[in-house]
Amino acid sequence: MTAAAREEILKEVARLIREVVGEAWIEEAEIGLDTSFSEDLELESIEFVALGEKLQSRYGGGVDFVGWLSGKELDEILALRVGNLVELIAQCP
Amino acid sequence: MPLIETNGLRLNAVELGDGRPVVMLHGLLVGSSASWYFTSAPTLARGHRVLLVDLRGHGRSDRPREGYDSRTMARDVVGVLDAMGFGGPIALVGHSYGALVALRLALEWPERVEKLALVEAPLPPSRLPDLQAFFALDRSKMAEALPQVTRQFLDRRGRQADKLLHTLAELSFETSLLEDVRREPDPPDAELARVRDPLLVYGEQSSCREVGERLARVMPGARLVVLPGGHNLHLDSTAALTASLEGWLRG
Numbered sequence: 001m002t003a004a005a006r007e008e009i010l011k012e013v014a015r016l017i018r019e020v021v022g023e024a025w026i027e028e029a030e031i032g033l034d035t036s037f038s039e040d041l042e043l044e045s046i047e048f049v050a051l052g053e054k055l056q057s058r059y060g061g062g063v064d065f066v067g068w069l070s071g072k073e074l075d076e077i078l079a080l081r082v083g084n085l086v087e088l089i090a091q092c093p
Numbered sequence: 094m095p096l097i098e099t100n101g102l103r104l105n106a107v108e109l110g111d112g113r114p115v116v117m118l119h120g121l122l123v124g125s126s127a128s129w130y131f132t133s134a135p136t137l138a139r140g141h142r143v144l145l146v147d148l149r150g151h152g153r154s155d156r157p158r159e160g161y162d163s164r165t166m167a168r169d170v171v172g173v174l175d176a177m178g179f180g181g182p183i184a185l186v187g188h189s190y191g192a193l194v195a196l197r198l199a200l201e202w203p204e205r206v207e208k209l210a211l212v213e214a215p216l217p218p219s220r221l222p223d224l225q226a227f228f229a230l231d232r233s234k235m236a237e238a239l240p241q242v243t244r245q246f247l248d249r250r251g252r253q254a255d256k257l258l259h260t261l262a263e264l265s266f267e268t269s270l271l272e273d274v275r276r277e278p279d280p281p282d283a284e285l286a287r288v289r290d291p292l293l294v295y296g297e298q299s300s301c302r303e304v305g306e307r308l309a310r311v312m313p314g315a316r317l318v319v320l321p322g323g324h325n326l327h328l329d330s331t332a333a334l335t336a337s338l339e340g341w342l343r344g
Contacts, residue, residue, distance in 0.1 A: 042252035045127035046152045049107055052130070053094060066109045070135030074331065077131050 001090045009086045016054045017082075020047050033083030048077075055085070062092045096153070099172025100165070105153035106173050107145040110138025114179050115342065117145050118170065120189030120213075120325075121161075121270065122261055125152030128188065132327040133335040141184075141342065146173050148191065150264050161273035163190075163218070167198035171205065182207035184342055188327055189213050190274065199288055200280070210292040210341055212334065213324050216304045217279035282311045290314035292341040294334060296322040316341075 014031040021043070029041065037043045043051070052065050068088055069077065096103035107126045115137055119128040126145035134143050147154040148166055160166070174183070185206050187195030192214035199206040264270050291312055295305035297319055309317040318337050322329025 038253075044253055044256050045131060046125045046147075049125075049127045049130045050153070053107060066135045066138050069131065070139065074131055074328065 006086060006090055009089050010082065012058070013055075013082055013085055013089070016051060016058065017041065017043075020050045020054060031082055033081065033086060035082045037080050037082070038078045055089070059089060059092070063089050064092070097173050097176045099176060100160075100169050102149060102155040102157055102169075104149065104155065104169060104173055105147040106177060107147075108177070109134060109143045109145075110141050112141040113342075114181070114183045115141045115143045116170070116174065116179065116183045116185050117143065118148060118185075118187040118191030118195050119145075119151065120191050121148075121151070121274070122264055123257065124148075124188070124191065127152065128327060129186075132331045133338055136335045137338060137342065144173075144177060144179065146170055148194065150268055150270060151260075156263060156268065158267065159269045159273075161268065161270040163193045163197040163277055164201070166194045167201060170194065170198055171202055174205065184208045184210070186210040186338060187212065187214070189215060189324065190218065193218055193277070196280070196285075196288065200284060203287070208290065208292075208341065209288060210294065210338060211308065212294045212326055213296060213299060213301050214293070214304060214308065215301045216307065218277035219275045285311045286313065288312045288315075291316075292337065293317045294326060294337055295319050296324060296326045296329060298323045299326075300324070 010031075010033060017031060018026050021041075026041075031041070035041060037048060052069070055063060055065050065088070094106065094108060096105055105126065107130060109130075117129040117134060117137075119125055126147045129143075129145050134145055137143050146169075149160060149169055150156040160169075174180075182205060185195045185199065185208070187193070187210075189212070192211040193216075195209060196211060196214060199209045285308065289312065291308070291314075293305045293308050293312075293315055295302045295317070299322070301324060302319065305317050305319070309315045320326055320330040320333045320337070326334050
Protein backbone atom coordinates (compact mmCIF):
# COMPACT_ATOMS: atom_id res chain seq x y z
CA MET A 1 0.00 0.00 0.00
CA THR A 2 1.31 3.47 -0.91
CA ALA A 3 1.90 6.27 1.56
CA ALA A 4 -0.84 8.26 -0.18
CA ALA A 5 -3.35 5.45 0.33
CA ARG A 6 -2.40 5.25 4.01
CA GLU A 7 -2.83 9.01 4.26
CA GLU A 8 -6.35 8.63 2.80
CA ILE A 9 -7.25 6.00 5.41
CA LEU A 10 -5.88 8.19 8.20
CA LYS A 11 -8.04 11.10 7.01
CA GLU A 12 -11.09 8.87 6.94
CA VAL A 13 -10.42 7.42 10.42
CA ALA A 14 -9.90 10.95 11.76
CA ARG A 15 -13.20 12.02 10.20
CA LEU A 16 -15.03 9.11 11.85
CA ILE A 17 -13.44 9.92 15.23
CA ARG A 18 -14.62 13.55 14.94
CA GLU A 19 -18.11 12.33 14.02
CA VAL A 20 -18.28 10.00 17.04
CA VAL A 21 -17.05 12.60 19.54
CA GLY A 22 -19.14 15.42 18.09
CA GLU A 23 -17.68 18.10 20.38
CA ALA A 24 -16.01 21.39 19.40
CA TRP A 25 -12.51 20.56 20.72
CA ILE A 26 -12.09 17.50 18.52
CA GLU A 27 -12.36 19.64 15.36
CA GLU A 28 -9.13 21.38 16.38
CA ALA A 29 -7.41 18.31 17.83
CA GLU A 30 -4.52 16.90 15.87
CA ILE A 31 -5.14 13.28 14.90
CA GLY A 32 -2.09 11.45 13.55
CA LEU A 33 -0.80 7.88 13.42
CA ASP A 34 0.76 8.26 16.88
CA THR A 35 -2.34 9.66 18.54
CA SER A 36 -3.55 7.35 21.30
CA PHE A 37 -7.30 6.84 21.71
CA SER A 38 -7.25 6.71 25.46
CA GLU A 39 -4.22 8.76 26.52
CA ASP A 40 -4.37 11.59 23.96
CA LEU A 41 -7.98 11.76 22.77
CA GLU A 42 -9.42 10.43 26.02
CA LEU A 43 -12.22 8.66 24.21
CA GLU A 44 -14.84 7.09 26.43
CA SER A 45 -15.16 3.33 26.03
CA ILE A 46 -18.65 3.78 24.61
CA GLU A 47 -17.27 6.21 21.99
CA PHE A 48 -14.72 3.62 20.98
CA VAL A 49 -17.58 1.12 20.53
CA ALA A 50 -19.36 3.66 18.32
CA LEU A 51 -16.16 4.13 16.30
CA GLY A 52 -15.96 0.36 15.82
CA GLU A 53 -19.52 0.35 14.47
CA LYS A 54 -18.73 3.21 12.10
CA LEU A 55 -15.61 1.46 10.81
CA GLN A 56 -17.61 -1.67 10.23
CA SER A 57 -20.30 0.11 8.24
CA ARG A 58 -17.74 2.24 6.35
CA TYR A 59 -15.39 -0.59 5.37
CA GLY A 60 -17.79 -3.56 5.60
CA GLY A 61 -16.90 -7.16 6.33
CA GLY A 62 -13.45 -6.73 4.76
CA VAL A 63 -12.24 -4.99 7.92
CA ASP A 64 -12.76 -7.43 10.79
CA PHE A 65 -12.54 -4.93 13.64
CA VAL A 66 -14.33 -7.22 16.09
CA GLY A 67 -12.19 -10.26 15.20
CA TRP A 68 -9.10 -8.08 15.62
CA LEU A 69 -10.27 -6.99 19.08
CA SER A 70 -10.92 -10.59 20.11
CA GLY A 71 -7.17 -11.21 20.06
CA LYS A 72 -6.40 -8.31 22.37
CA GLU A 73 -6.25 -7.87 26.13
CA LEU A 74 -7.95 -4.90 27.72
CA ASP A 75 -4.66 -3.08 28.41
CA GLU A 76 -3.62 -3.53 24.78
CA ILE A 77 -6.94 -2.00 23.73
CA LEU A 78 -6.40 0.92 26.11
CA ALA A 79 -2.97 1.49 24.54
CA LEU A 80 -4.22 1.53 20.92
CA ARG A 81 -3.14 4.34 18.61
CA VAL A 82 -4.83 5.66 15.49
CA GLY A 83 -1.98 4.12 13.47
CA ASN A 84 -2.95 0.62 14.68
CA LEU A 85 -6.41 1.06 13.17
CA VAL A 86 -5.03 2.53 9.94
CA GLU A 87 -2.72 -0.49 9.69
CA LEU A 88 -5.64 -2.90 10.20
CA ILE A 89 -7.64 -1.22 7.45
CA ALA A 90 -4.63 -1.00 5.13
CA GLN A 91 -3.98 -4.74 5.45
CA CYS A 92 -7.51 -5.77 4.58
CA PRO A 93 -8.40 -6.60 0.99
CA MET B 94 -26.82 1.45 14.39
CA PRO B 95 -29.75 3.85 14.91
CA LEU B 96 -31.31 4.10 18.35
CA ILE B 97 -34.30 1.83 18.98
CA GLU B 98 -37.55 3.37 20.19
CA THR B 99 -39.30 1.22 22.76
CA ASN B 100 -41.07 1.62 26.10
CA GLY B 101 -41.21 5.39 25.52
CA LEU B 102 -37.44 5.87 25.20
CA ARG B 103 -34.54 5.45 22.81
CA LEU B 104 -32.15 2.60 23.53
CA ASN B 105 -28.82 1.77 21.95
CA ALA B 106 -27.74 -1.72 20.99
CA VAL B 107 -24.58 -2.99 19.32
CA GLU B 108 -24.64 -6.04 17.09
CA LEU B 109 -21.63 -8.15 16.18
CA GLY B 110 -21.04 -11.44 14.44
CA ASP B 111 -23.39 -13.93 12.88
CA GLY B 112 -24.99 -17.19 13.97
CA ARG B 113 -27.26 -18.21 16.82
CA PRO B 114 -28.37 -15.25 18.94
CA VAL B 115 -26.62 -14.27 22.17
CA VAL B 116 -27.75 -11.21 24.13
CA MET B 117 -25.45 -9.69 26.77
CA LEU B 118 -26.45 -7.25 29.53
CA HIS B 119 -24.03 -5.13 31.57
CA GLY B 120 -23.96 -4.03 35.22
CA LEU B 121 -25.08 -0.66 36.58
CA LEU B 122 -23.39 2.76 36.78
CA VAL B 123 -20.00 2.17 35.12
CA GLY B 124 -21.38 -0.55 32.83
CA SER B 125 -22.46 -0.21 29.20
CA SER B 126 -22.31 -2.20 25.97
CA ALA B 127 -18.55 -1.48 26.16
CA SER B 128 -18.29 -3.78 29.22
CA TRP B 129 -18.80 -6.80 26.97
CA TYR B 130 -17.55 -5.26 23.71
CA PHE B 131 -13.99 -5.03 25.02
CA THR B 132 -14.02 -8.33 26.90
CA SER B 133 -15.99 -11.50 25.98
CA ALA B 134 -18.19 -10.35 23.09
CA PRO B 135 -15.63 -10.32 20.21
CA THR B 136 -14.70 -13.96 20.88
CA LEU B 137 -18.33 -15.10 21.16
CA ALA B 138 -19.13 -13.17 17.97
CA ARG B 139 -16.86 -15.52 15.97
CA GLY B 140 -19.72 -18.03 15.93
CA HIS B 141 -22.79 -16.12 17.11
CA ARG B 142 -24.95 -13.10 16.44
CA VAL B 143 -24.17 -11.12 19.59
CA LEU B 144 -26.32 -8.22 20.73
CA LEU B 145 -25.08 -5.86 23.44
CA VAL B 146 -27.82 -3.66 24.87
CA ASP B 147 -27.18 -0.37 26.65
CA LEU B 148 -29.65 -0.56 29.55
CA ARG B 149 -31.69 2.61 30.22
CA GLY B 150 -29.56 5.35 31.72
CA HIS B 151 -26.33 3.76 30.44
CA GLY B 152 -24.04 3.98 27.42
CA ARG B 153 -25.77 5.77 24.56
CA SER B 154 -29.31 4.95 25.67
CA ASP B 155 -31.66 7.59 27.06
CA ARG B 156 -31.42 8.35 30.77
CA PRO B 157 -34.99 8.67 32.08
CA ARG B 158 -35.62 9.59 35.72
CA GLU B 159 -37.43 6.36 36.53
CA GLY B 160 -37.85 2.71 35.70
CA TYR B 161 -34.62 1.11 36.94
CA ASP B 162 -36.39 -1.90 38.47
CA SER B 163 -35.52 -5.21 36.85
CA ARG B 164 -39.02 -5.72 35.45
CA THR B 165 -39.09 -2.43 33.53
CA MET B 166 -35.54 -2.96 32.31
CA ALA B 167 -36.37 -6.51 31.18
CA ARG B 168 -39.30 -5.07 29.22
CA ASP B 169 -36.86 -2.59 27.62
CA VAL B 170 -34.69 -5.48 26.50
CA VAL B 171 -37.66 -7.39 25.07
CA GLY B 172 -38.58 -4.23 23.13
CA VAL B 173 -35.06 -4.08 21.70
CA LEU B 174 -35.18 -7.79 20.77
CA ASP B 175 -38.48 -7.29 18.95
CA ALA B 176 -37.16 -4.24 17.09
CA MET B 177 -33.96 -6.04 16.09
CA GLY B 178 -35.67 -9.17 14.83
CA PHE B 179 -34.55 -11.42 17.67
CA GLY B 180 -37.93 -13.17 17.69
CA GLY B 181 -36.82 -16.69 18.60
CA PRO B 182 -35.31 -17.95 21.83
CA ILE B 183 -31.94 -16.45 22.75
CA ALA B 184 -28.95 -17.30 24.88
CA LEU B 185 -28.97 -14.57 27.52
CA VAL B 186 -25.99 -13.41 29.58
CA GLY B 187 -26.03 -10.79 32.32
CA HIS B 188 -23.43 -9.36 34.68
CA SER B 189 -24.31 -8.03 38.14
CA TYR B 190 -27.61 -6.12 38.01
CA GLY B 191 -27.73 -6.98 34.30
CA ALA B 192 -27.90 -10.61 35.47
CA LEU B 193 -30.95 -9.72 37.57
CA VAL B 194 -32.54 -8.11 34.51
CA ALA B 195 -31.71 -11.28 32.55
CA LEU B 196 -33.18 -13.43 35.32
CA ARG B 197 -36.36 -11.35 35.38
CA LEU B 198 -36.64 -11.61 31.59
CA ALA B 199 -36.24 -15.40 31.77
CA LEU B 200 -38.94 -15.63 34.47
CA GLU B 201 -41.46 -13.36 32.73
CA TRP B 202 -40.78 -14.36 29.13
CA PRO B 203 -39.57 -17.98 29.42
CA GLU B 204 -40.34 -18.61 25.75
CA ARG B 205 -37.78 -15.96 24.76
CA VAL B 206 -34.85 -17.51 26.62
CA GLU B 207 -33.27 -20.75 25.50
CA LYS B 208 -30.44 -20.62 28.02
CA LEU B 209 -29.35 -18.28 30.77
CA ALA B 210 -25.91 -17.34 32.14
CA LEU B 211 -25.76 -15.26 35.32
CA VAL B 212 -22.42 -13.66 36.10
CA GLU B 213 -22.18 -12.31 39.65
CA ALA B 214 -25.95 -11.95 40.09
CA PRO B 215 -26.39 -10.27 43.51
CA LEU B 216 -29.29 -11.36 45.75
CA PRO B 217 -31.00 -9.73 47.42
CA PRO B 218 -30.33 -7.01 44.88
CA SER B 219 -29.91 -4.35 47.55
CA ARG B 220 -26.75 -6.20 48.62
CA LEU B 221 -25.08 -5.44 45.30
CA PRO B 222 -21.55 -4.91 46.60
CA ASP B 223 -20.63 -1.86 44.54
CA LEU B 224 -23.88 -0.15 45.36
CA GLN B 225 -23.75 -0.92 49.03
CA ALA B 226 -20.42 0.83 49.24
CA PHE B 227 -21.82 3.56 47.05
CA PHE B 228 -24.77 4.32 49.33
CA ALA B 229 -22.45 5.07 52.19
CA LEU B 230 -20.17 7.42 50.30
CA ASP B 231 -20.35 11.10 49.64
CA ARG B 232 -19.94 12.25 46.09
CA SER B 233 -16.22 12.94 46.31
CA LYS B 234 -15.50 9.43 47.61
CA MET B 235 -17.51 7.57 44.98
CA ALA B 236 -14.47 6.96 42.82
CA GLU B 237 -12.91 4.67 45.40
CA ALA B 238 -15.76 2.18 45.15
CA LEU B 239 -15.21 1.67 41.44
CA PRO B 240 -13.32 -1.02 39.51
CA GLN B 241 -9.57 -0.58 39.05
CA VAL B 242 -9.72 0.22 35.34
CA THR B 243 -12.35 2.87 36.00
CA ARG B 244 -10.24 4.37 38.78
CA GLN B 245 -7.31 4.68 36.38
CA PHE B 246 -9.42 7.00 34.25
CA LEU B 247 -10.49 8.98 37.28
CA ASP B 248 -6.93 9.35 38.55
CA ARG B 249 -5.92 11.03 35.32
CA ARG B 250 -8.70 13.58 35.91
CA GLY B 251 -9.22 14.33 32.26
CA ARG B 252 -12.19 14.13 29.95
CA GLN B 253 -12.89 10.43 30.65
CA ALA B 254 -13.03 11.13 34.39
CA ASP B 255 -15.34 14.12 33.91
CA LYS B 256 -17.73 12.16 31.72
CA LEU B 257 -17.74 9.20 34.08
CA LEU B 258 -18.36 11.30 37.17
CA HIS B 259 -21.12 13.17 35.36
CA THR B 260 -22.80 9.86 34.48
CA LEU B 261 -22.42 8.52 38.03
CA ALA B 262 -23.77 11.71 39.56
CA GLU B 263 -26.75 11.87 37.21
CA LEU B 264 -27.66 8.22 37.73
CA SER B 265 -27.21 8.42 41.49
CA PHE B 266 -28.82 11.79 42.23
CA GLU B 267 -31.17 12.56 39.36
CA THR B 268 -32.78 9.19 38.74
CA SER B 269 -34.57 6.62 40.88
CA LEU B 270 -31.86 4.03 40.16
CA LEU B 271 -30.50 3.62 43.70
CA GLU B 272 -33.99 3.67 45.19
CA ASP B 273 -35.24 1.14 42.63
CA VAL B 274 -32.33 -1.17 43.38
CA ARG B 275 -32.98 -0.88 47.13
CA ARG B 276 -36.63 -1.79 46.59
CA GLU B 277 -35.94 -4.64 44.20
CA PRO B 278 -37.48 -7.77 45.77
CA ASP B 279 -35.49 -10.88 46.54
CA PRO B 280 -37.04 -13.61 44.37
CA PRO B 281 -38.29 -16.52 46.49
CA ASP B 282 -36.64 -19.90 45.96
CA ALA B 283 -39.83 -21.32 44.42
CA GLU B 284 -39.64 -18.68 41.69
CA LEU B 285 -35.91 -19.16 41.13
CA ALA B 286 -36.52 -22.91 40.76
CA ARG B 287 -38.36 -22.22 37.49
CA VAL B 288 -34.99 -21.47 35.87
CA ARG B 289 -33.42 -24.68 34.60
CA ASP B 290 -29.83 -25.51 33.67
CA PRO B 291 -28.34 -22.02 34.03
CA LEU B 292 -24.63 -21.25 34.03
CA LEU B 293 -23.68 -19.39 37.23
CA VAL B 294 -20.31 -17.66 37.35
CA TYR B 295 -18.95 -16.06 40.51
CA GLY B 296 -15.65 -14.56 41.62
CA GLU B 297 -13.54 -16.30 44.24
CA GLN B 298 -13.05 -13.00 46.11
CA SER B 299 -16.52 -11.60 45.45
CA SER B 300 -18.85 -10.79 48.33
CA CYS B 301 -21.63 -12.25 46.15
CA ARG B 302 -20.06 -15.69 46.06
CA GLU B 303 -22.51 -17.25 48.53
CA VAL B 304 -25.37 -16.17 46.22
CA GLY B 305 -23.95 -18.50 43.58
CA GLU B 306 -24.17 -21.35 46.05
CA ARG B 307 -27.81 -20.52 46.85
CA LEU B 308 -28.76 -20.34 43.16
CA ALA B 309 -26.91 -23.58 42.44
CA ARG B 310 -28.93 -25.29 45.19
CA VAL B 311 -32.26 -23.90 44.05
CA MET B 312 -32.08 -23.93 40.24
CA PRO B 313 -32.34 -27.47 38.80
CA GLY B 314 -29.40 -28.48 36.64
CA ALA B 315 -27.40 -25.34 37.47
CA ARG B 316 -23.65 -25.34 36.82
CA LEU B 317 -21.64 -23.13 39.17
CA VAL B 318 -18.21 -21.95 38.06
CA VAL B 319 -15.98 -20.00 40.43
CA LEU B 320 -13.20 -17.97 38.79
CA PRO B 321 -10.32 -15.96 40.23
CA GLY B 322 -11.33 -12.36 40.82
CA GLY B 323 -13.99 -10.21 42.43
CA HIS B 324 -17.35 -8.84 41.36
CA ASN B 325 -16.13 -7.47 38.02
CA LEU B 326 -15.21 -10.85 36.58
CA HIS B 327 -15.33 -9.67 32.98
CA LEU B 328 -12.33 -7.48 33.88
CA ASP B 329 -10.67 -9.66 36.52
CA SER B 330 -10.87 -12.99 34.69
CA THR B 331 -11.70 -12.10 31.09
CA ALA B 332 -10.23 -15.14 29.32
CA ALA B 333 -11.62 -17.69 31.79
CA LEU B 334 -15.07 -16.08 31.76
CA THR B 335 -15.10 -16.03 27.96
CA ALA B 336 -14.09 -19.71 27.89
CA SER B 337 -16.90 -20.59 30.35
CA LEU B 338 -19.41 -18.75 28.18
CA GLU B 339 -18.14 -20.48 25.04
CA GLY B 340 -18.52 -23.89 26.70
CA TRP B 341 -22.02 -22.98 27.88
CA LEU B 342 -23.03 -21.90 24.36
CA ARG B 343 -21.72 -25.17 22.90
CA GLY B 344 -23.41 -27.33 25.55
